[in-house]
Each structure stands twice: as C-alpha cells, then as structure tokens.
Amino acid sequence: MKKIVQIARLELCLLFYSPIAWLLIMVLFVHMSHALIPGIAQIRHLQEFIPGFSFLTERLFTSSSSSGNISQGVFFSILGKLYLYTPLITMGIISRENSSGSIKLLFSSPVKLSHIVYGKFAAMLVFNLVIAGLMGLFFIAGSLSVDHFDYPYVLVAILASFLLLSAYSAIGIFMSSLTTYQVVAAICTFAVLAFMNYVGNFGQGLDFVRDLTHSLSMPSRAERMVGGLLSSRDVIYYIAVSGIFLGFTIAKLELGRVSRSFVYQTGRYTAVLVVGLAVAYLSSRQRVIVYYDATATKANTIVKATQEILRKMGDEPVEMTAYINGLHYTYENAAPVNRIFSIAQWEPYLRFKPNINLHWVYYYDSFDPQLYAVNPGKSLKTMFAEKAKSSDIDTAGFLSPAQIRKQIDLRGENDRVVIQLKYKGKTTFLRTFDGGNIWPKEEEVAAALKRLIVTPPKIVFSTDGYQRSVDKIGDRDYKQLFNTKLSRNSLINTGFDIDSVSLEHGQIPAGIATLVIADPKVAFSPAALAKLHQYIAEGGNLMIAGEPGKQVVLNPLLDSLGVKMLDGTLVQHSRDFSYGLVTPNLTAAAVKMAPLLKSAFMEKKTVSMPGTAALAELNSGAFDVQPLLMTNAKTSWIKKGAFVLDSAALVVEKNKGDQPGAFPAVLLLSRKVNHKQQRIIVSGDADFFSNKELGRTNMETVNGFFAVNLFSWFSNDEFPVDMVRPESKDTTLKLSKAGVKTLQISYYLMIPGTILLLGAILLIRRKRK
Structure with a gap:
C-alpha cells in the first residue's frame, strides 16, 4: 500500500506541474458555469412574474431537457461531454514511461506491476476528486440560491460524475499502455470513449446486439444517477469497467516483461473480461439490486399505494405481454429499436416485484374500415409487406391475422399497441395513448395491477x-x-x-x-x-x-x-x-x-x-x-x-x-x-x-x-389508485438581482481567475526549481 501511495504522489506532482491539467479544470468550470448561471438568472427574472416554480433543484441541476426558457440541468448537460476531459490527462500516464525507456526500470524494480498500475489509477482518482470538489462549488451555489435545496439529489449527481470519470480514467490508462506516443494514446482514448458514449444507439433492432450495446453504453447509467436514482447495479458496473481495464493494463505490462504465447495472452485478457462481465451481470440481477432514491419527493419511486398492490401479489409472477401491430402508427413506439425504453418503463415496478415477466408479440392485423378503403383490393398481407418495405421493418417473427386471432381477441382495442397483464389466471388490458409518451403512466399501471387482485x-x-x-x-x-x-x-x-x-x-x-x-x-x-x-x-x-x-x-x-x-x-x-x-x-x-x-x-x-x-x-x-x-x-x-x-x-x-x-x-x-x-x-x-x-x-x-x-x-376509494406524492418544497429562488450579479462575477471571473492564478504560480515555482 505504501508503494501505491508513493507512486500516486509522484503522478499527482507530474500531473499538476503540467499546464494541461489546470487548463482542463478551468475549461470544465467555465463550461458548467455557463450551464448553470443563466438558468438561475432566468428563473429569478421569471419569478417576479410567475410565482410558484417547483422542483428548482431538478430544473437547474439535473433536468434532462429544457423547460420553457430554462435550459438543461448543469449535471445532465455536462454528462455527455466528460469524456473530452480525460484523454489529455491520461495520455502520458504510461506511454511517457514507454517513450523514455523508464518502463524497463519499472520491469526490473522490486515493485509489483499491479502496484504501479494501482498507484497511477489512485492518482487519477484524486484528480477526479478535485473535479468533484470543483463541482461542489456549484452545489454550494445551489444551496445558497434555492430555498429547501434538495442536497442528496445533487450529491448523487456529483457521485455519478466521479464514477464516470474514474471509469474513463481506467480506459485512458490502458490505452496509454499500448503505445509510446502520447498523442496516439490520446487519440485512441478519445475514440474508445466516444464509441462507448454512442454505442448504445447501435443495433437496437436486434435482441442480442441491443442488449450488448446497451450494456456498453456508459453515460446512460450515469443519467439514471443524475436523475436521482442511485442503484448498486450502476455503481458496481462502473467499478467493474474500471477493474476490467486496469486488469488489461496489468496484463499488458506483465506480458511486455515476459514473452508468452498468443494463446496465453488471449486467455489472460479473456479471463479478466469474463470476471469483470460476470460481476457486472450478477449485480444487474433484479433481485440483488439495492436502490436509493435521492429526490426529496421520491420521484423515481412508485407511490406507496402501488407498492402495496405489488406486495399483496406475493410471489406469484405477473405476465406482461405487449401486442404490437405492424400496421398501426403506434408500432414505431414499440418497435424493437425502442425496446430499451419500453423495458425502462417497467423498472420501477420490477424494483418491488422482480418476477414481472416481460414479453413482446409482433403481428399485423386491422379492424379499421378506413385502411381497407384507402387500399382497395389489397389483402392485409400485401399492405403489411408494402409498409415493411417502406419502413425497413424486419418481418421475421410477425404473426398473421389468423395466428394472432387464435391467440387473443383484440377487437375493440383500435389496432394499437396494447398490453395484457396476467396473474393467477386473471387478465386485464393496459392501454397506450396518443401524445408524447404513449406508454401508460403509473396511475393506469397501478389500476390494471389492482384489478388483478380485487373485484373491479x-x-x-x-x-x-x-x-x-x-x-x-x-x-x-x-x-x-x-x-x-x-x-x-x-x-x-x-x-x-x-x-x-x-x-x-x-x-x-x-x-x-x-x-x-x-x-x-x-x-x-x-x-x-x-x-x-x-x-x-x-x-x-x-x-x-x-x-x-x-x-x-x-x-x-x-x-x-x-x-x-x-x-x-x-x-x-x-x-x-x-x-x-x-x-x-x-x-x-x-x-x-x-x-x-x-x-x-x-x-x-x-x-x-x-x-x-x-x-x-x-x-x-x-x-x-x-x-x-x-x-x-x-x-x-x-x-x-x-x-x-x-x-x-x-x-x-x-x-x-x-x-x-x-x-x-x-x-x-x-x-x-x-x-x-x-x-x-x-x-x-x-x-x-x-x-x-x-x-x-x-x-x-x-x-x-x-x-x-x-x-x-x-368504489370505497379503491379506484382510481391514489397517486398523491409529497409536494416540491424547492419552489423559491432566494437570490435578489444583486445576488445573481454577485454569482455571475464569482463564477465567471473570480473562481476561474483563481484557478488560473494557482496554476500559474505552481508552474512558475516548478520552473524555477
């Protein structure tokens, strides 16, 4: 442990004696300032005319989309750009040793190679903690600005950023071990991190590929945490990813010191990958996931009434089957490419009842006379084939009208996506609706579930x-x-x-x-x-x-x-x-x-x-x-x-x-x-x-x-199911116009100037020595 600390201290000295680290810290701070301060100024101005804002903590810090004149929350806006700050820091962490030849001294030293890697990673963790501390300045700004500020919510968002940066750092260390050129290491790290940022969008139409690419998509997990939902699955995932790439780095250095066969090298990397993925997989099993909803109103958790319904269902499974009609416009929302989003709608319920089994059935059929009127003389099969061709739909696995009608009677459901819930032999329909999100909300889901355990x-x-x-x-x-x-x-x-x-x-x-x-x-x-x-x-x-x-x-x-x-x-x-x-x-x-x-x-x-x-x-x-x-x-x-x-x-x-x-x-x-x-x-x-x-x-x-x-x-208040949640308390911005001006001066000028001054002083002192 002592050796690890010594190596970490040495790496930190090298890191902060470089202008790159100070420049990146200042750029990140300015970026976050421009994401937060205008939102505070807008809300303070609007508050004079429109009283009663709610969820100000979310609006300013973690909102995933703009709301009226209010921009994205600062942590959500920065999340997809954090990968830009890591490669320039990690590019020389091992490639510098390779290019200078000092790597040979490390190979012959009494220090274990694993200690070297852990020491360098520990240095990156400290650097990431510095960035987290920098983010803490925005936490302070929020606590001074917002009445009844939701502290845990923002702390979890900071933790998410730290975990994501740490995983990026482990990847950067591995990429740095592959080359003697720092620029090449930086470019490769950029490429890998960009790939892992956008890989979640690939192959969404294929079941196996979709699950694989989604599991590799790193920011999507951090987004859940920034939204206030901390889970053991996501935390362990980032730890597992960090462990995999640190294991790769150790294997690369050890194989560089001792000549081994190709089979041995491949087996070493495969073993590290399998162990890491096994840990991530086991931790993602619904029954072992531990959740913490950091929001004051428990916005990420279903209400007590819905929890009680699921508790009364006991250990008997619930079968959820979505019937998706390829000839209806709602197909696009439930198509395989949107399966991940569809599954996410059910996670809040799976949290309390893991044995809700999800199924998807695709078919084509229509009871709409208008469809036949605009396609005279055409059969349903022909109409579906034409739509499949124009919309690039893979028709494999689609049931014909005769097949689906033998399986279930969907007359009266308007040909649209509909969900059937089945529990202890009882069934009920859960419908979809027009609008931005077609999927049923908690009120409709809770009502459908409750219908299965009581007489409606x-x-x-x-x-x-x-x-x-x-x-x-x-x-x-x-x-x-x-x-x-x-x-x-x-x-x-x-x-x-x-x-x-x-x-x-x-x-x-x-x-x-x-x-x-x-x-x-x-x-x-x-x-x-x-x-x-x-x-x-x-x-x-x-x-x-x-x-x-x-x-x-x-x-x-x-x-x-x-x-x-x-x-x-x-x-x-x-x-x-x-x-x-x-x-x-x-x-x-x-x-x-x-x-x-x-x-x-x-x-x-x-x-x-x-x-x-x-x-x-x-x-x-x-x-x-x-x-x-x-x-x-x-x-x-x-x-x-x-x-x-x-x-x-x-x-x-x-x-x-x-x-x-x-x-x-x-x-x-x-x-x-x-x-x-x-x-x-x-x-x-x-x-x-x-x-x-x-x-x-x-x-x-x-x-x-x-x-x-x-x-x-x-109905003796049985239905509709009570969806009452605690009301938002962070409804008021405490800052006056002068307070906003002070905040702008501090976060646009004084703090960035202080960071720049500290970096300059340290670099000048280092140069004199």
Missing part, C-alpha cells in the same frame, strides 16, 4: 327512458369520462368496469359500485320503480342526475330518499355567460367525502352546470344528507315558470314565485344498511360530467375532477 368496481347505467349514454360522443352523453379507451383519464382506464342495464327488461346486477340514472325523459313504469325501491332498500349505491323540467319524472323516486327536486330552474347573474349556466362551489362536505378536493375547495373552484334544478331535504329520514355543491346566495335564484335566456337579462320576480338564496345543486346521502354504508348522490343537473362540459375551455372549472372523486367514493 362496476358502474352500471340505466338505459330506460332515453337516458344519457356512455357509448356516444354527443355533447350531452358520457363517453369521455367513462368509456373512452384512448383517454388516460377515462374511468375504464383507471380501474372501473362500465356496463348498462334495462330496468324494464333486466335485473340490476348484484355487487356493483353504483347504478346511474342519468336524465330519464319519461316516468318509470311501476315494475322499474319497484326494482329501484328494492335495490335501494337492500343498500345498493345509486347516482341520480336530473334536469330542470324532469321533476315529475324523478321526484316519485326521490321521495323515498327524503329529498326532492324543487320546481323551477336555478339561474345565476353573469356578465359573460348565459344566466342558465350555474357555477356552484364545493362545500366542506365534499372535502370530507373526497380529501383530494381540499385544494379546489380552498381555492373556491366551481363546477359548471348548464341548467340545473335546486334540491332540498324533505325531512330528517334514514339518510344523512349533505350538500356537495352550493350556489352563491348573492348571484343565484330559482326561476319559476317559462323564461327566455337570449333576450333581456333575467331579474328576480318574487311575485311570480322566484326564490333568491343559496341552494344545493348536488346532495350526498348515506346510511348503514346490512353492515355496510349505502352511498347515494343526487344531482339537479345531468350535464356537469357530460362530454361537452368536460371539454369546456372558456372557464376554469373542476367538473372532471369532481366527477372522478364522486365515483371513487362509490
């Missing part, structure tokens, strides 16, 4: 009396919220089953989450009404959504609940909108029902209701009745009789029976029946969760959020 809540819509439909896209229908497979927020993709029933001709299913009666136009028959009364008496959940003018249809049913729809229509004074558009506010009872509504309640958010009737409690019956939405007493009133909205402004006419005041637009009813809580919602408006109102853009409303929480309440 079923929302059943009554179809009698020309009620609203969950299968139509009309303005007043409900497909967008409930039954749109291409929408992430549709309840069918967040855990619910959707069904319908005719009260006249069918029976209300048992065990459903709720029955929905939405704007019936005609009175229920005695038979249908009897079924409803029996359903209510047995404790079934119910949602009743009416409309003004339909009181005579619904009040016979509401009477049994102890509430009623009052005669007339609720109207509201408005400068910009029709008086018929009422915007009631959330109540404290709404927050008690669904705590997620608290922020909307505190911010006095509204729900838009284009035509609603007021509700009232008739008597204190068996139900506990609470209003969820209340109108504003100062601006709203009940308008009796017929009126016209598009002529003169409406006024309160008490002589005609108008009633000013605050009225409930939605009521919650609950009671204990058969040892469970019965849950009923009554709304005076059936439009607030319609397709049209959910798409309203001329007013800020919480219609969709309110409606989703209503149906979550019906």
Whole structure:
C-alpha cells in the first residue's frame, strides 16, 4: 500500500506541474458555469412574474431537457461531454514511461506491476476528486440560491460524475499502455470513449446486439444517477469497467516483461473480461439490486399505494405481454429499436416485484374500415409487406391475422399497441395513448395491477327512458369520462368496469359500485320503480342526475330518499355567460367525502352546470344528507315558470314565485344498511360530467375532477389508485438581482481567475526549481 501511495504522489506532482491539467479544470468550470448561471438568472427574472416554480433543484441541476426558457440541468448537460476531459490527462500516464525507456526500470524494480498500475489509477482518482470538489462549488451555489435545496439529489449527481470519470480514467490508462506516443494514446482514448458514449444507439433492432450495446453504453447509467436514482447495479458496473481495464493494463505490462504465447495472452485478457462481465451481470440481477432514491419527493419511486398492490401479489409472477401491430402508427413506439425504453418503463415496478415477466408479440392485423378503403383490393398481407418495405421493418417473427386471432381477441382495442397483464389466471388490458409518451403512466399501471387482485368496481347505467349514454360522443352523453379507451383519464382506464342495464327488461346486477340514472325523459313504469325501491332498500349505491323540467319524472323516486327536486330552474347573474349556466362551489362536505378536493375547495373552484334544478331535504329520514355543491346566495335564484335566456337579462320576480338564496345543486346521502354504508348522490343537473362540459375551455372549472372523486367514493376509494406524492418544497429562488450579479462575477471571473492564478504560480515555482 505504501508503494501505491508513493507512486500516486509522484503522478499527482507530474500531473499538476503540467499546464494541461489546470487548463482542463478551468475549461470544465467555465463550461458548467455557463450551464448553470443563466438558468438561475432566468428563473429569478421569471419569478417576479410567475410565482410558484417547483422542483428548482431538478430544473437547474439535473433536468434532462429544457423547460420553457430554462435550459438543461448543469449535471445532465455536462454528462455527455466528460469524456473530452480525460484523454489529455491520461495520455502520458504510461506511454511517457514507454517513450523514455523508464518502463524497463519499472520491469526490473522490486515493485509489483499491479502496484504501479494501482498507484497511477489512485492518482487519477484524486484528480477526479478535485473535479468533484470543483463541482461542489456549484452545489454550494445551489444551496445558497434555492430555498429547501434538495442536497442528496445533487450529491448523487456529483457521485455519478466521479464514477464516470474514474471509469474513463481506467480506459485512458490502458490505452496509454499500448503505445509510446502520447498523442496516439490520446487519440485512441478519445475514440474508445466516444464509441462507448454512442454505442448504445447501435443495433437496437436486434435482441442480442441491443442488449450488448446497451450494456456498453456508459453515460446512460450515469443519467439514471443524475436523475436521482442511485442503484448498486450502476455503481458496481462502473467499478467493474474500471477493474476490467486496469486488469488489461496489468496484463499488458506483465506480458511486455515476459514473452508468452498468443494463446496465453488471449486467455489472460479473456479471463479478466469474463470476471469483470460476470460481476457486472450478477449485480444487474433484479433481485440483488439495492436502490436509493435521492429526490426529496421520491420521484423515481412508485407511490406507496402501488407498492402495496405489488406486495399483496406475493410471489406469484405477473405476465406482461405487449401486442404490437405492424400496421398501426403506434408500432414505431414499440418497435424493437425502442425496446430499451419500453423495458425502462417497467423498472420501477420490477424494483418491488422482480418476477414481472416481460414479453413482446409482433403481428399485423386491422379492424379499421378506413385502411381497407384507402387500399382497395389489397389483402392485409400485401399492405403489411408494402409498409415493411417502406419502413425497413424486419418481418421475421410477425404473426398473421389468423395466428394472432387464435391467440387473443383484440377487437375493440383500435389496432394499437396494447398490453395484457396476467396473474393467477386473471387478465386485464393496459392501454397506450396518443401524445408524447404513449406508454401508460403509473396511475393506469397501478389500476390494471389492482384489478388483478380485487373485484373491479362496476358502474352500471340505466338505459330506460332515453337516458344519457356512455357509448356516444354527443355533447350531452358520457363517453369521455367513462368509456373512452384512448383517454388516460377515462374511468375504464383507471380501474372501473362500465356496463348498462334495462330496468324494464333486466335485473340490476348484484355487487356493483353504483347504478346511474342519468336524465330519464319519461316516468318509470311501476315494475322499474319497484326494482329501484328494492335495490335501494337492500343498500345498493345509486347516482341520480336530473334536469330542470324532469321533476315529475324523478321526484316519485326521490321521495323515498327524503329529498326532492324543487320546481323551477336555478339561474345565476353573469356578465359573460348565459344566466342558465350555474357555477356552484364545493362545500366542506365534499372535502370530507373526497380529501383530494381540499385544494379546489380552498381555492373556491366551481363546477359548471348548464341548467340545473335546486334540491332540498324533505325531512330528517334514514339518510344523512349533505350538500356537495352550493350556489352563491348573492348571484343565484330559482326561476319559476317559462323564461327566455337570449333576450333581456333575467331579474328576480318574487311575485311570480322566484326564490333568491343559496341552494344545493348536488346532495350526498348515506346510511348503514346490512353492515355496510349505502352511498347515494343526487344531482339537479345531468350535464356537469357530460362530454361537452368536460371539454369546456372558456372557464376554469373542476367538473372532471369532481366527477372522478364522486365515483371513487362509490368504489370505497379503491379506484382510481391514489397517486398523491409529497409536494416540491424547492419552489423559491432566494437570490435578489444583486445576488445573481454577485454569482455571475464569482463564477465567471473570480473562481476561474483563481484557478488560473494557482496554476500559474505552481508552474512558475516548478520552473524555477
């Protein structure tokens, strides 16, 4: 060990007596300064006009992409360029010995060659620590600039940079041992490091080649760490790579001292490579990986609710099979060349359940009439062959329409990429969506996984009396919220089953989450009404959504609940909108029902209701009745009789029976029946969760959020799965304008000038000696 330290000290002296080291340190610092300081200045300026920035630590230090006017995080921007700083430092570390002939003295000295290599590598580690210390100055700048700075997050990014530089150094030492010319060593090191930086992009369409090149791609692993996720796999990988190239260097020097056969030399290098790769491979097995999420909000970790779902699944495997249609435009996202990204989507879940088995099935098929219309007379096979040729798709392994239809029924999935999850014989679909990232997010994945271990809540819509439909896209229908497979927020993709029933001709299913009666136009028959009364008496959940003018249809049913729809229509004074558009506010009872509504309640958010009737409690019956939405007493009133909205402004006419005041637009009813809580919602408006109102853009409303929480309440909050995370605390930049100016002077002039001065003084003193 003593010899290693002595050699390291000697190498460090030679290193810092060279102007190259000081120049590279200064260039790196200036590079990082220009990556960080403008971002701080921009945020300070924008903060004056746009309060409430979040995740400032990420935005400034580790963001992988620009956000508005904010550039990439400083550590992410520097990550892909670190390989430029190593070759000029390592180029002479051994080639200098070769060219001067001193290598022969080392061969004949009592010092082990391994000690020589370790000593030189130790010197490089100290140099890399100096660079890490230099990066620490930006850590200090962040802690002084950002309120509630996320310290561990940035420390892990510095560690990632150190590990990457150390691996680069080991490669540089080996390349330096191969030649007597320092310039050649530098060029070769540049070439190898550039190759290992970009090799991850090669051969992505071939399974074996893809896995190999990805394993050789060094910055991609550091990117995960810069993102705040530290794993034993990535740390051991960089240690293994360093060990492999140091082993190569030792082997090269020893084989240079003693003549050996080609077979022996090849075997020596192969043994080093096999041992290193074996260590890297074993450490990458999912069951042995240890993770640490350095972010304050645990952004790289699935939420507790999802973790609990995976824990309840126990040791039984989950089969994940992605079905990828070569004739659909979503194929590009799931093509073999994007397999690494596809697998990465599942790593957060594999972390907690390693036996999620991933499979990919490629096929070609189509149920889209438009495809046949634009390709008249062509078979599916011909159409696929033409697309494969134009898009350079390898058709080997693609299943034909007949083959895939025997394997699975994908009708109704719009021909796009779809994932089937299978667990203990139960299956469910996990869909993809249009947008920047087609893959399902954690909310959809958690819902699909949970559906495999619980009975999914079923929302059943009554179809009698020309009620609203969950299968139509009309303005007043409900497909967008409930039954749109291409929408992430549709309840069918967040855990619910959707069904319908005719009260006249069918029976209300048992065990459903709720029955929905939405704007019936005609009175229920005695038979249908009897079924409803029996359903209510047995404790079934119910949602009743009416409309003004339909009181005579619904009040016979509401009477049994102890509430009623009052005669007339609720109207509201408005400068910009029709008086018929009422915007009631959330109540404290709404927050008690669904705590997620608290922020909307505190911010006095509204729900838009284009035509609603007021509700009232008739008597204190068996139900506990609470209003969820209340109108504003100062601006709203009940308008009796017929009126016209598009002529003169409406006024309160008490002589005609108008009633000013605050009225409930939605009521919650609950009671204990058969040892469970019965849950009923009554709304005076059936439009607030319609397709049209959910798409309203001329007013800020919480219609969709309110409606989703209503149906979550019906499911006993089983779905959607709670995705609440801790909020970001690093939301404020503490620096004033003068503080930013000071930071600019310090990091653009003073610190680089100090580095330059220290280097100059040391070099001058060395020259005098």
